[in-house]
Amino acid sequence: MSKKKTTFNISKTNNFSEWYSEILNKAEIVDLRYGVKGFVVIRPWGARIIDKMYRIYESALRCTGHEAAIFPAVIPEKNFKRESSHVEGFAPEVFWLDKKQGDERLALRPTSETAFYEMYNLWIRSYRDLPLKIYQRANVFRNETKATRPLIRSREFHWIESHDAFATKKDAEAQVRDDIVMTEEVMHKIFGVPFLPMRRPQWDKFPGAEYTIGSDSILPDGKVIQQPSTHLISQHFVKAFDVKFVNEVEKERTPWLTCYGPCMSRILASVISVHGDDNGLVLPYTIAPVQVVVVPFYGEDSKKVKEMVEKIQKDLFGEHIDVRVDDSDKRSGEKFFYWEMKGVPFRVEVGEKELANGEVTVFIRDSRERVSVKVGDLVESIKNLGAEYDSRLLARADEFFEGKVVECKDKVGVKKALNSGKVVRFAFCSADVEGAECAGFVEKELEARVMGTRADVGEKVVGKCVVCGKKAGVVVYVGKSY
RNA sequence: GGGGCUGUGGUCUAGCCUGGUAUGAUUUGAGGUUUGGGACUUCACGACCCCGGUUCAAAUCCGGGCAGCCCCA
Numbered sequence: 001m002s003k004k005k006t007t008f009n010i011s012k013t014n015n016f017s018e019w020y021s022e023i024l025n026k027a028e029i030v031d032l033r034y035g036v037k038g039f040v041v042i043r044p045w046g047a048r049i050i051d052k053m054y055r056i057y058e059s060a061l062r063c064t065g066h067e068a069a070i071f072p073a074v075i076p077e078k079n080f081k082r083e084s085s086h087v088e089g090f091a092p093e094v095f096w097l098d099k100k101q102g103d104e105r106l107a108l109r110p111t112s113e114t115a116f117y118e119m120y121n122l123w124i125r126s127y128r129d130l131p132l133k134i135y136q137r138a139n140v141f142r143n144e145t146k147a148t149r150p151l152i153r154s155r156e157f158h159w160i161e162s163h164d165a166f167a168t169k170k171d172a173e174a175q176v177r178d179d180i181v182m183t184e185e186v187m188h189k190i191f192g193v194p195f196l197p198m199r200r201p202q203w204d205k206f207p208g209a210e211y212t213i214g215s216d217s218i219l220p221d222g223k224v225i226q227q228p229s230t231h232l233i234s235q236h237f238v239k240a241f242d243v244k245f246v247n248e249v250e251k252e253r254t255p256w257l258t259c260y261g262p263c264m265s266r267i268l269a270s271v272i273s274v275h276g277d278d279n280g281l282v283l284p285y286t287i288a289p290v291q292v293v294v295v296p297f298y299g300e301d302s303k304k305v306k307e308m309v310e311k312i313q314k315d316l317f318g319e320h321i322d323v324r325v326d327d328s329d330k331r332s333g334e335k336f337f338y339w340e341m342k343g344v345p346f347r348v349e350v351g352e353k354e355l356a357n358g359e360v361t362v363f364i365r366d367s368r369e370r371v372s373v374k375v376g377d378l379v380e381s382i383k384n385l386g387a388e389y390d391s392r393l394l395a396r397a398d399e400f401f402e403g404k405v406v407e408c409k410d411k412v413g414v415k416k417a418l419n420s421g422k423v424v425r426f427a428f429c430s431a432d433v434e435g436a437e438c439a440g441f442v443e444k445e446l447e448a449r450v451m452g453t454r455a456d457v458g459e460k461v462v463g464k465c466v467v468c469g470k471k472a473g474v475v476v477y478v479g480k481s482y
Numbered sequence: 483g484g485g486g487c488u489g490u491g492g493u494c495u496a497g498c499c500u501g502g503u504a505u506g507a508u509u510u511g512a513g514g515u516u517u518g519g520g521a522c523u524u525c526a527c528g529a530c531c532c533c534g535g536u537u538c539a540a541a542u543c544c545g546g547g548c549a550g551c552c553c554c555a
Contacts, residue, residue, distance in 0.1 A: 007520090017551085018552080021550095032549090032550065032551095033549090033550090035549060036548095036549085147554095147555095298517085330517090331516085331521060332519065333517090333519035335519090337519075337520050351518065444555095447554085
């Protein structure tokens with residue numbers, strides 16, 4: 001047996017931070033040499049994964065009645081300041097432009113509620129205009145004071161923000177639930193990133209929201225990373241923008257607004273981290289920029305091989321499978337290592353050996369196994385293998401995730417679990433302001449964050465608050481956090 | 483926000499302590515031999531993060547800045 005050789009000297013499980021830095025560089029996802037703190041260049045391989053994720057997400061949004069728009073990146077100060085908690089929450093992180101409009105400062109959007117609502121004030125007149133559901137694909141800017149990490153916490157990030165308006169609170173709350181369903185359907189089921197939908201404690205909601213539900217994922221080191229969040233916007237915020245409509249009986253009413261923000265660049269960080277291994281990227285079939293790489297072996301009768309390669313390329317392309325032929329004069333071994341490192345799910349090997357049997361060899365990235373497939377069945381096989389591939393990745397990610405969440409009954413247990421990279425579930429006094437003191441203890445003494453309470457299921461609590469010993473009101477989840 | 487480490491061709495790296503001609507590999511370009519799991523070879527191109535200080539002389543010493551990584555908040 002030869003020694004097992006991997007592309008990375010650094011192990012993902014033992015040294016996640018360094019593995020992550022190295023894979024971003026080696027797989028050509030980003031280039032960190034731009035020279036401005038917190039801003040990265042996303043290279044073609046990363047851009048194409050992000051683009052595929054955007055397309056899937058946007059298509060899901062349109063399926064649920066959303067329309068696209070493109071709003072300006074610049075927000076005038078007066079809009080921004082209209083709602084006090086919003087400005088308080090974001091002011092420290094705003095990039096202000098040097099060039100003013102008259103005396104008024106202009107901000108680079110940290111998020112676009114205050115741009116959308118300016119227009120919703122004009123667009124929404126009557127109940128017939130509702131619901132109004134509009135999203136945009138956008139980059140936003142926040143001057144993070146915390147340490148930045150590429151794709152995980154950057155000063156510019158790439159997301160979709162959906163801003164929806166409804167006639168009733170009931171409709172708006174249904175949308176919040178639908179947003180969680182969308183996160184489940186897209187980020188979890190398609191991208192293979194598991195999460196817990198958490199209703200944030202009162203002290204940790206979006207500035208200007210009545211409540212916030214965040215989706216918490218877990219990276220291989222056990223730290224929690226917030227993925228898409230959805231918010232029910234406070235009526236105070238809505239009134240500050242004077243958004244109103246006339247209802248069926250000609251009465252003036254204030255609409256209920258929600259917003260939802262899945263961040264493609266950050267989800268990419270999870271996708272890379274959750275699925276990758278010590279040979280490089282492992283990308284879900286659905287979002288891999290190249291789904292099938294064809295590696296030809298030219299022998300004595302290279303013409304036949306060439307014809308077969310062209311046919312395979314044409315057949316796959318005809319079924320909208322992203323295929324690339326690696327025709328370079330590199331040695332085959334080098335091609336193998338390279339495309340595995342890039343996370344291409346399938347490699348089709350075509351040479352005289354295969355042609356003699358009317359078969360090609362398909363190498364499968366995650367399991368590193370080879371199977372033989374009849375040339376005529378290739379397209380169907382790839383489709384089937386692709387579906388299996390993604391469900392395998394999903395199952396593996398789920399298994400990891402479930403193993404990361406544990407229940408504890410006392411402080412010592414909680415601390416121990418947190419320090420071994422777990423997310424902990426335990427009884428807690430309150431997720432309202434009364435619980436803030438206990439949350440402070442969690443932050444200071446346990447060096448972790450109260451993620452909140454489950455938004456998808458009702459969890460019955462028994463016993464006393466693990467922190468203060470008073471009667472427990474909720475079950476919370478706590479984790480070390482990015 | 484705090485602490486630690488680091489910055490040399492596109493990439494990785496030697497040299498730095500003890501100041502004086504910058505090491506090697508890889509990549510790239512041209513050529514040749516190769517080609518079923520990271521080939522070999524010949525030639526060529528290419529670098530001391532920025533600003534200041536000390537000095538006859540700075541990649542090297544000192545100060546400041548910028549950026550990156552790691553650990554912690």
